[in-house]
Amino acid sequence: MADLPLNGQNTASDLFIEMEAAQFTKSGQAACGDDVRFLTVEKENRHLVALSDGLGSGVKANVLATMTTAMAIEFLKSNIPTLEAVEIIMDSLPVCEVRKIGYATFSLFDFRLGGKARISEMGNPGYIHLRGTEEISPLKDGQIVSEHWPDREVRECEVDFRAGDRIIMCSDGVTQSGLGVRKDMKFGWRRSGVLAFARERIAREPDISARDLSHAIAREALNITPGGCKDDISCAVVYLRHPRVMRVLTGPPYYKEHDAEYARQALLGADHVVACGGTTANILERELGVKIKVRLADMKASGGLPPIGTIEGIGIATEGILTLGRVLSALEQMRPPEAEPAAARAILERMMRHDRIEFIIGTKVNESHQDPNIPQDLELRRSVVKRIAAALEKNYRKKVALNYY
Amino acid sequence: MESVKIEICCGTACYLLGAANMMNIEDQLPAEWRDKVDIEAKTCLELCERDNLGGAPYVRINGTEIMSQATPEKLLTRIGELIEGAA
Numbered sequence: 285m286a287d288l289p290l291n292g293q294n295t296a297s298d299l300f301i302e303m304e305a306a307q308f309t310k311s312g313q314a315a316c317g318d319d320v321r322f323l324t325v326e327k328e329n330r331h332l333v334a335l336s337d338g339l340g341s342g343v344k345a346n347v348l349a350t351m352t353t354a355m356a357i358e359f360l361k362s363n364i365p366t367l368e369a370v371e372i373i374m375d376s377l378p379v380c381e382v383r384k385i386g387y388a389t390f391s392l393f394d395f396r397l398g399g400k401a402r403i404s405e406m407g408n409p410g411y412i413h414l415r416g417t418e419e420i421s422p423l424k425d426g427q428i429v430s431e432h433w434p435d436r437e438v439r440e441c442e443v444d445f446r447a448g449d450r451i452i453m454c455s456d457g458v459t460q461s462g463l464g465v466r467k468d469m470k471f472g473w474r475r476s477g478v479l480a481f482a483r484e485r486i487a488r489e490p491d492i493s494a495r496d497l498s499h500a501i502a503r504e505a506l507n508i509t510p511g512g513c514k515d516d517i518s519c520a521v522v523y524l525r526h527p528r529v530m531r532v533l534t535g536p537p538y539y540k541e542h543d544a545e546y547a548r549q550a551l552l553g554a555d556h557v558v559a560c561g562g563t564t565a566n567i568l569e570r571e572l573g574v575k576i577k578v579r580l581a582d583m584k585a586s587g588g589l590p591p592i593g594t595i596e597g598i599g600i601a602t603e604g605i606l607t608l609g610r611v612l613s614a615l616e617q618m619r620p621p622e623a624e625p626a627a628a629r630a631i632l633e634r635m636m637r638h639d640r641i642e643f644i645i646g647t648k649v650n651e652s653h654q655d656p657n658i659p660q661d662l663e664l665r666r667s668v669v670k671r672i673a674a675a676l677e678k679n680y681r682k683k684v685a686l687n688y689y
Numbered sequence: 690m691e692s693v694k695i696e697i698c699c700g701t702a703c704y705l706l707g708a709a710n711m712m713n714i715e716d717q718l719p720a721e722w723r724d725k726v727d728i729e730a731k732t733c734l735e736l737c738e739r740d741n742l743g744g745a746p747y748v749r750i751n752g753t754e755i756m757s758q759a760t761p762e763k764l765l766t767r768i769g770e771l772i773e774g775a776a
């Protein structure tokens with residue numbers, strides 16, 4: 285979290301990496317036999333992903349997969365050579381009684397902003413690298429074999445990963461969906477099917493987020509298989525792009541003379557703006573000459589929070605502290621936005637869609653909130669926003685900036 | 690006649706002190722009044738910070754008249770007076 289001065293320009297020039305995954309568990313199993321793990325090493329501007337599919341399914345497979353991703357991420361981070369890492373992993377996985385082997389596949393992604401990406405794979409379907417809808421081949425593509433485990437080949441690729449590119453990695457539950465149950469897909473969906481699907485989705489929606497694309501692929505894999513999930517399905521997508529900036533203005537500035545500059549923040553360099561609080565909305569109306577409209581239909585459907593208004597050409601307006609409080613609890617408990625009252629849901633959904641969330645916080649205390657007649661204690665805006673920022677960073681890997689007026 | 694303009698404040702103080710109960714006010718209007726009233730929700734009317742107006746929730750009627758401690762009943766009565774009075 286940074287207390288950054290905002291100038292509206294510096295936000296779009298840096299790049300943002302979005303890493304997301306979607307999973308479905310094999311029908312009838314309590315635990316997913318795949319595991320996906322992400323790590324960002326802030327100091328090195330480095331981003332790591334590990335996806336593993338444990339042998340078999342259920343809890344045992346889950347243990348294999350989680351051990352693999354946990355170790356792999358640790359080794360990547362400490363720059364241990366791939367071969368050595370693979371040997372340690374293979375040597376430490378518990379051996380299955382029945383099959384007499386301990387085995388989990390993996391796909392590892394290691395990328396430093398401004399550099400090349402390295403991808404190592406063992407046993408998983410080959411990754412897909414897309415620039416727009418075009419598939420990109422690796423710069424280098426090699427095999428390494430361990431002496432201890434001669435039958436396990438590791439593929440290592442160096443990839444030119446640029447702004448706008450996407451990498452898709454999945455477990456074989458995705459590429460083999462439909463296998464054996466669909467006559468038209470003798471060998472299942474296959475990597476070529478996933479590739480065609482992803483290209484078609486990106487053609488339709490060129491800015492599709494990593495989150496939406498990974499969910500679309502996993503869901504499609506599930507749909508292809510009639511009668512439920514036959515194998516654990518996992519799909520991870522990494523998307524490198526210019527950040528989508530959302531700005532939340534909340535609370536009146538401490539000094540009234542700052543109102544104009546405060547309101548101007550709603551116009552600068554953000555893709556979406558939310559005004560959180562009645563006074564905030566009024567300041568925007570006054571200073572920017574915009575109109576805020578609250579539809580009566582929204583009033584009724586507002587589900588326990590004051591209704592949402594639209595600020596023409598800029599974004600939306602909601603009530604302040606009650607709505608923020610609800611947003612906070614949803615973020616801290618990682619509740620999906622769909623179940624929240626309209627105003628909280630609107631804010632949460634926008635937060636999920638943006639990479640960088642900038643708060644412009646007015647620090648004047650609202651006297652009317654101290655009214656002893658009010659049936660509940662109203663928390664201070666500042667502390668609620670601080671906690672929201674922490675939850676966005678920790679639970680959702682968002683970049684957050686706080687700016688006080 | 691001009692329709693009666695009602696602005697219900699949905700700011701925090703008003704909402705908590707009872708504006709929430711007025712969200713359904715349109716449905717409570719008798720059918721013959723419906724096209725004679727124009728109801729809108731508003732962000733904080735900035736009356737709540739003043740202590741001489743009678744207390745939230747506030748409703749503004751026809752742009753100038755302020756109703757304090759508004760309830761659906763009080764509001765319906767006042768709308769009735771304005772419509773019937775004008776008729």
Ligand code: FES
Nearest residue numbers: 698700703736737
């Ligand atoms: S909240 Fe209604 S006047 Fe301020």
